[in-house]
Amino acid sequence: MKADEIVTSLAEPLREWLPRQRWFASKNRSIDAVEPQASVWLEDGDPGVVHALVTVRQQDIADTYQLLIGLASEPAEYIEVIGNVGELAAFDASVDPALLAPLLDFFAARADRHGVVFAPEPGTGPNTGLKTGLRPRSVGAEQSNTSLIFGDAYILKLYRRPLPGKQRDLELHRLLHAAGSPHIATPLGSIQARDTVLGFLQQYLPDATEGWAAASASVRDLMAEGDLHASEVGGDFAGEARRLGAAVAAVHADLARVGGSSAASPEQVANMVASMHARLDKVLKQVPEIAEHETTVRAAFDELNATPLVLQQIHGDLHLGQVLRTTSGWVLIDFEGEPAATLADRSALGSPLRDVAGMLRSFDYAAHHLHVGEGDARGEHQREVRAEEWVERNCAAFCEGYTAAGGETRDLREHHAELRAFELDKVVYEVGYEQQNRPSWLPIPLGALARLTAN
Numbered sequence: 291m292k293a294d295e296i297v298t299s300l301a302e303p304l305r306e307w308l309p310r311q312r313w314f315a316s317k318n319r320s321i322d323a324v325e326p327q328a329s330v331w332l333e334d335g336d337p338g339v340v341h342a343l344v345t346v347r348q349q350d351i352a353d354t355y356q357l358l359i360g361l362a363s364e365p366a367e368y369i370e371v372i373g374n375v376g377e378l379a380a381f382d383a384s385v386d387p388a389l390l391a392p393l394l395d396f397f398a399a400r401a402d403r404h405g406v407v408f409a410p411e412p413g414t415g416p417n418t419g420l421k422t423g424l425r426p427r428s429v430g431a432e433q434s435n436t437s438l439i440f441g442d443a444y445i446l447k448l449y450r451r452p453l454p455g456k457q458r459d460l461e462l463h464r465l466l467h468a469a470g471s472p473h474i475a476t477p478l479g480s481i482q483a484r485d486t487v488l489g490f491l492q493q494y495l496p497d498a499t500e501g502w503a504a505a506s507a508s509v510r511d512l513m514a515e516g517d518l519h520a521s522e523v524g525g526d527f528a529g530e531a532r533r534l535g536a537a538v539a540a541v542h543a544d545l546a547r548v549g550g551s552s553a554a555s556p557e558q559v560a561n562m563v564a565s566m567h568a569r570l571d572k573v574l575k576q577v578p579e580i581a582e583h584e585t586t587v588r589a590a591f592d593e594l595n596a597t598p599l600v601l602q603q604i605h606g607d608l609h610l611g612q613v614l615r616t617t618s619g620w621v622l623i624d625f626e627g628e629p630a631a632t633l634a635d636r637s638a639l640g641s642p643l644r645d646v647a648g649m650l651r652s653f654d655y656a657a658h659h660l661h662v663g664e665g666d667a668r669g670e671h672q673r674e675v676r677a678e679e680w681v682e683r684n685c686a687a688f689c690e691g692y693t694a695a696g697g698e699t700r701d702l703r704e705h706h707a708e709l710r711a712f713e714l715d716k717v718v719y720e721v722g723y724e725q726q727n728r729p730s731w732l733p734i735p736l737g738a739l740a741r742l743t744a745n
């Protein structure tokens with residue numbers, strides 16, 4: 291059977307299955323149609339794998355999604371079947387990673403599977419040490435994309451909503467690699483179909499801990515003993531927060547050096563402020579209860595018009611889940627930008643303060659997520675006081691580390707109003723994000739919105 295016919299026959303069951311996937315973007319709108327764009331057999335047989343790009347139509351929007359469809363007459367019992375195609379059951383191949391083992395070998399062979407091209411980065415390949423035959427496993431956590439780890443050597447990210455044109459994640463990794471940055475995982479290859487990047491192969495850092503996990507452990511430690519301050523408990527995170535600030539400053543400096551930086555024109559600032567207002571307009575419709583803060587938030591956005599901003603390449607969606615602590619230091623991952631942003635917004639240069647604000651917001655999340663679901667989402671008084679102390683201590687340490695490593699041009703003490711505007715913009719984004727993806731976590735950004743607008 292042709293790959294296209296398989297995907298066409300799955301169009302109906304996919305309408306029901308897609309919105310239940312973590313990586314599916316517009317869960318609030320119903321799906322009108324799923325149409326195959328291009329489908330190829332990656333591996334023929336039973337079991338086999340079909341690679342598909344499909345157009346998902348939802349009222350006025352149409353997005354392209356990447357699917358890897360496993361097909362087997364006898365799928366393992368734990369596998370959720372999307373639908374049946376003749377004798378074969380169809381399912382998401384990433385839940386049976388062994389099926390995707392050949393993907394790594396395709397890189398080594400520089401394979402072209404009916405237009406899906408596996409391209410090692412220059413200097414990587416069979417003669418330069420790309421290992422083959424490694425067993426893949428899926429990254430456990432639910433993510434915006436689907437990642438496979440091969441042995442303890444490589445991680446392959448498959449972009450679920452690929453867009454034509456330059457892929458920021460790949461491009462910025464290349465830029466930082468060329469700059470010799472120690473704060474990224476080495477880029478090793480990409481999967482492309484025509485002008486669209488579908489996947490990104492990178493060095494896997496087996497000894498790494500996610501910043502989110504490390505920060506959460508520190509908060510948990512603090513909560514265990516309500517009488518002690520953050521500076522007095524063993525799991526104090528401030529040293530790490532300071533080093534993280536220094537690493538982010540170094541990445542910003544490298545991005546500015548190799549990618550350039552310039553003072554924002556009044557028009558550029560006006561556009562940035564306009565997109566903050568537009569985001570607020572959108573989220574106000576989604577979560578009308580934030581209307582009580584609207585005037586204060588809009589005034590904070592407008593303050594940006596009066597401040598000089600420097601624009602350059604930035605991370606674009608920085609939070610503790612996007613940084614890994616290895617034995618040698620902090621590494622930044624996932625330079626895709628905000629998953630909800632348009633391609634134009636993602637590729638626009640930004641203020642490094644946006645990244646700083648993202649990280650400050652993440653310290654707030656790390657301190658408060660442990661209370662979510664306890665009735666009063668802010669937790670009982672003592673824990674709340676401790677959580678706030680933790681946030682203050684770690685935000686201050688992060689900013690000190692950033693300022694000390696960044697030199698005069700990156701002294702955060704001089705940018706209070708701008709940071710507040712970027713933090714508020716991020717909070718507004720988070721309100722929309724949580725309402726759509728994790729409604730039980732909505733109290734976290736709502737609490738922050740109340741606090742940030744109170745002073």
Ligand SMILES: Nc1ncnc2c1ncn2[C@@H]1O[C@H](COP(=O)(O)OP(=O)(O)O)[C@@H](O)[C@H]1O
Nearest residue numbers: 429433434435436445475493494495498623624
């Ligand atoms: N180079 C790496 N080494 C080790 N783990 C990694 C690496 N890159 C990503 N990870 C792990 O995989 C997870 C998903 O990666 P990420 O790039 O954030 O994907 P997504 O775009 O789906 O959010 C990360 O949270 C991290 O735990």
Ligand SMILES: O=P(O)(O)O[C@H]1O[C@H](CO)[C@@H](O[C@H]2O[C@H](CO)[C@@H](O)[C@H](O)[C@H]2O)[C@H](O)[C@H]1O
Nearest residue numbers: 433434607609610611628629651652655720723
């Ligand atoms: O990692 P992604 O690119 O998918 O980023 C999106 O999802 C994040 C959640 O996983 C979200 O981050 C928010 O939750 C984090 C804790 O899970 C917290 O540390 C961040 O501060 C908070 O913004 C991110 O905003 C979103 O773009």
